[in-house]
Amino acid sequence: MKKLNDFPFAHVLVLGLAKSGTAAAKVLLANGKKVRVNDRNATKEDEVVIQLQELGAEVIVGGHPIEVLDEIEIIVKNPGIPYDNPVIVEAERRNIPVITEIEIAYSLVEGPIIGITGSNGKTTTTTLITEMLEKSQQPVKVAGNIGIVAIDAAQSLEKEESLVLELSSFQLQGIDKFRPKIAVLLNIFEAHLDYHKTLDNYVQAKCNIFKQQTSDDYLVYNADDNIITDAVRHAKAALIPFSTKKKLENGAWIDEEYIYFKDDKVISRDEVVLVGEHNIENILAAIAAAKLDGATNEGIRKVLSIFSGVKHRLQYIDTINGRLFYNDSKATNMLATQKALSAFMQPTILLAGGLDRGNEFTDLLPYLSNVKAMVLFGQTKEKLEDLGHQAGIKTIEFAGNVEEAVKKAYAISNVDDVILLSPSCASWDQYRTFEERGDMFIQAVHKLV
Known part of the structure; x- marks a missing residue:
């Protein structure tokens, strides 16, 4: 077990378990800290x-009784627990610092960190950077919001x-000393306002990177x-820009033929397999970060000539009898479907189709010009049917689930x-x-063969 560097707190509250809280508690205990764990849903x-x-x-x-704060010097908070939680509110009143597991992981890492954040494209960019470095024979591990606990990766x-970290605004709001050698800031759209309350708060959390x-x-x-x-x-x-719109002397950019x-x-x-204008931005960001960490053009080309997408994110599945199937199940909002x-x-x-959160879907209307038919499911199918009629789409069908929709x-x-599927x-x-x-979409496609 690695030793924590520069962590002077003796009595720590780990608020919320899940994978990150459990990993943090184990590291803290192994480093001789007095640890109290509080989880509302555990038994x-x-x-x-x-x-x-x-x-x-x-x-x-x-x-979450307020008494869990007694004698506590610092809180390691699960990123999903909002800051209006009564324990957090009281901790801030008592001037008890609140951090996330990323800060603990940082105390364990001796080498360079590449941190990636943004409203969209984090996982794709994180994966591209990691694979570009791997194909360039550069030593690298990946972790963070991509599903691998940063502390666990830091241990080994x-x-x-290099440690490549996908970072959410929830994680970044709870950092203090965290300092990546290379930070990547992809884009910022209005999102997670139920958590951050205002756009300014959300932007500030992202910019903590x-x-x-x-x-x-x-x-x-x-x-x-x-x-x-x-x-x-x-x-x-040092600022390293990327742009799809202009030539850059000190960054990553694109013209009609090449990526630079x-x-x-x-x-x-022509060699790039990954589709979507938004993915060009992800590719440019990944190239810039990977090159700064030692990736070669040969390694980058090896990745981009075969990489067709992260699973569930505009992921190419198969071509069956001339039909091309794409899985974009991660598109849980209109912005993501617009991009797809x-x-x-x-x-x-x-x-x-899916869960009805009260949204209308009129923002999708300008993006339906190439849509010849819709197959709809879930709670929102009638709303989406109305949208299809507004767009003049003549073929609209309902399905009981995704498998039936594929057929x-x-x-x-x-x-x-x-x-x-978006x-x-x-x-x-x-x-x-x-x-x-x-x-389910992938399985249904494969059953067609």
Whole structure:
């Protein structure tokens, strides 16, 4: 077990278990800290609760009593717990610091960190950077919001290895000393306001990624995003822009034929497999970060010539009898579906629907020009049907679930059609997760063969 660096607190409250809280508690206990764990949803019989107690933690379950703050010097908070939680409110009143697990992981890492954040495209960019470094024979591990706990990755990280971290605004709001060698800021759209309350709070959380950087570090940023270009004026790191709209002397950019880093032709656009204009931004950001950490053009080309997308994020599945199938189950909002629809010029059959959060879908209307048919499911199918009628789409069908939707879409499709799952809704009316929904789509496509 690695030793924590520069963590002077003796009595720590870990608020919320899950994977990150459990990992944080174990590291803190191994470093001789007095640890109290509080989780509202856990029970005394849970295996992880028993395990932490055996390791020496005090575990309080079933609620969040204010008394858990007694004698506490710092809180390590699960990123999903909002800051209006009564325990957090009282902690701030008592001037008790509140951090997330990312800050603990940072105390364990000796080598360079590449941190990636943004409203959209984090997972794709994180994956691209990691694979570009791997193909360039650079030592690297990946973790963070991508599903791998940063602390766990940090435990096995060698000094010469880079750690690539996907970071959410929830994680970044709870940092203090965290300082990536390379920070990547992709884009900022209005999101998660139920958590952050205001757009300014959300922007500030995202921009925490470069808060502790110095002139020895790099900040890769979207030069086409006005919110970001305004925010990075205050950054101390060396600024490395990327843009799909203009030539850059000191960043990643694109013309009609090639993708460049500075004045270096990295790859021909024709060699890139990944579809979607938004993914060009992700590719440019990934190239900039990977090149700064030692990636070669050969390694980058090896990745971009075969990489067709992260699972459930505009992921190419198969071509069956001339029909191209794409899984974009991660599209749980209209913005994501807009980006998916914009990726294709050919006739498209859209599979959409899901949890009804009270949204209307009129913002999708300008993006339906290539949609020849819709197959709809879930609570929002009638709303989406109305949208289809407004767009003049003549073929609109209902399905009981995603598997049935695939069969119906294939039955009404022609050669060269795209069959796209991009629900524009959360999955929880029918599926536990968007991953489960996407897996059903993939299985249904494979059954067509």
